[in-house]
Amino acid sequence: MDHEKVNILLVDDQPAKLLAYEVILKDLGENLVAAASGREALEILLKTEIAVILVDVCMPELDGFELAAMIRDHPRFQKTSMIFISAIQVSDFDRLRGYEMGAVDYVPVPVVPEVLRAKVRIFAELYRKTRQLEHLNAELEDRVRARTAELEESTARLIESEQRRSMALAAGRMGSWDWDWDNGDWMWDEGQYRIFGVEPQQFEVNSANIRTLLHPDDVEDLRRMIEEFAKGAQSHEAEFRIHRPDGEMRWCVGTAAATLDKNGRIVRVSGVTVDITDRKRAEERQNLLTREVDHRAKNALALAQSIVRLTRADNVKTYVNAVEGRINALARVHTILSLSSWQGAEISKLVDEEIAAYSMGGQIRLSGSEVQLQPATAQTLALALHELITNSAKYGALSTLSGHLSIEWDVEDDVLALIWEETGGPQVQPPTSRGFGTRSLMTSVESQLGGQALFDWRAEGLICRLLIPLARKKPIAELHDRHGAAANLSRQRAS
Template sequence: MDHEKVNILLVDDQPAKLLAYEVILKELGENLVIASSGREALELLLKTEIAVILVDVCMPELDGFELAAMIREHPRFQKTAMIFISAIQVSDIDRLRGYEMGAVDYVPVPVVPEVLRAKIKVFAELYRKTRELERLNQELEDRVRARTAELENSTAKLRESEQRRSMAIAAGKMGSWDWDWISGDWMWDEGQYRIFGVSPESFEVNPANVQALLHPDDVDQLRKAIAEFNKGTRAYETEFRIIRPDGEVRWCVGTAAATVDESSRVVRVSGVTVDITERKRAEERQNLLAREVDHRAKNALALAQSIVRLTRADEVKAYVNAVEGRINALARVHTILSLSSWQGAELSRLIDEELAPYSLGGQIILAGPEVQLLPATAQTLALALHELFTNSAKYGALSTRSGRLTIGWQVKDQVLTLSWEESGGPLVMTPKSRGFGTRSLLASVESQLGGQAQFDWRAEGLLCRLEVPLTRKTTATTTSGKFDEAGSAELQRASG
């Protein structure tokens, strides 16, 4: 079932940046509200329920810090999540100032779309869950009031409440209980027994037995609740873990309310327990995703740094074109991998992406089965294919309309063999020395993938053969996300 959309306020005085944020955040499926100034943002906040505010630090008239201060002065927005975007280097004092104003995070420019989406998604989900919890609290208060009225005035109201409770029990996610504060007697409904993984026939509800089912680290929560009610607290809520008799650990949220006599003495405590294990697991998956996004970003930056550091050219324009081409090739394979949740990429898709910039008609023939590549293999092979296409477009068969290129591949014994055969282009001369593209291709395929790259500079056109193992774990990245030192050294030698 689709979740209820929340409103995300984007505040920036530059329309182009607002449009960029809209494009980045559109896939979250939330409502994006636009404000081009601090004053416009304040007007929207008074009219609209906002979950997250994304605000530019540097704006005329009312900057991000001043806007945050004005927002926090209003009682409605004291807990609204605000994320600052800054295109300038922010000092520690400015960061402190921002956090004092209620900022939950800073995002530097240029913005990494995946990171920004992950941050916004976390706070949007947190806002949604907070609202859900508020609704649960309201339901509990309504239920306690309804039960009191039902017991005193109407059995019909009691029947209606029991029907709602039965629905919760059927779902297996909610249970209710009552504790006679004077006699010490407990009453659990069927849902409560189900959550704790015990049965009424074999489990006696008393403080000692209940405490035995609590996670050792959460036992103090029960003691704290009792102490709070003794101090006069009328309602209490907490999250805790239980360990069922079969050893399964479950997360719960417990909400309790006290009934007092005429002398304000607690005589009964009633409560609701909700199994939130699935929600907790979802939060863990979200945190894992955030860490994965950070890991992927570091890997991409490491590869980009190596490309920039190792690219060589005699002129600035040639250098820029070479770097842009390699970075774009890396970006294309990242897009393919992201669509598969980083499970892998099809070889034919990599080739199609590299072909896209060229209008070649029928100059290219492709032949080969579907081959699924591991992420690290796909990254390295995409850069190698980029070098081959670039060189062919500049000097080889793809530089003329009469040229032809045949790319074929096959898999045998978990080894991918790819052949690149050019013909019909300019007369080919065996180069006296290998250029950076050829040397980096050799280094990446042989060092990073543990394969082989062979070149035959025939007069009628280049013949290249790549052999790449499909099962060996590549060494392009380490578990910390850093570029492998051995591979980097190979590329260093290739650039020399």
């Protein structure tokens, strides 16, 4: 008994540090058991007697403090020696917190091998002596149980109750359970009930009822786990989904370990359930964002490519200015959409951005209710407004101080009608051919948005009507008929 090896559990998420601890403690002649995470450490504790736990303070998922609290929560491990290893400067407050969580000592990094060996040796010997006393006490209890059947039965119930106690924090995201392999009885702790969204007083824990809460596609995994244990497996881990009675679906990860009797036969399966719904949703949001960014980048590059390929000019300078202007218009609407997390753009902000360089002289009048545009609609409309304002500044009303521009918009039956009306500028001559700006404006509005762009080249100034479906595409003819009255009214006002 004096030379019986004891198990020392080494918990650290860094393999190199685990290897270093094993090298340092190898000369003690004890059994060294390594765990790369808090979850793996819990699994080992479920089926192995541990004398001393050496745990890193800083670990992902479960740090040293959280793991210590979970271990101390179980009566079997309330006296297990735990030594914290910390690579950071530990304050008095952190030390107090650690001692409250169950630490018996601290070892700073860099670790001094002689110090670490000395501390572990002391607690291993203390555990060995304690076990000797426990064995002596067990012998005395055996004699008492032989004489008193009632005391034996009471002690057996106490041991069984202790083994069924939860090892997980019942904080809503973790729970523990036990399943009797022989009679099929289940035992859940409070955290397990909370994860499944049921009340202990109203839910009978049995295999049939549990299956009704599992996602249909994951019921087969439960059957497969039972088969693996029956074939000799001693642990199992899997992700699964549950449907709570209130209709909410939750993602969980479960870890199970088998307890064997002295003949190697399974007598009980114990496990820990962790609610990972938040992590799953974060992963889904990240994947969605990645796909969305890729989609938007491709769209922006396609628009820029079209601008570069289709722009025409008499010389290089004019060409560069035209391309830069159109790409800047695209960049401005991109900024507006980015500020709204690509949920959409308000039409007033879109118009303000495009006319900002020409709005100082009071020549422009805006009128219209607030309308939220989808990203694709906002991008196309921004380029259309850029072409109109550029043309007006070069040849139309904004090319002279006497000119005026009116921009009005309204929504009727999910159709945006924007009327661009110029007056007071140079006399307008209807163009003999359509330039790139006019052609790209009409093409983008009509083919991309299913709308219509109508031009009225009056001598006193251009009137342009943009009809854009917001909710569903309507036939071009229907849009023209529905808004024809608005065009006639604009002409009457102009004359």
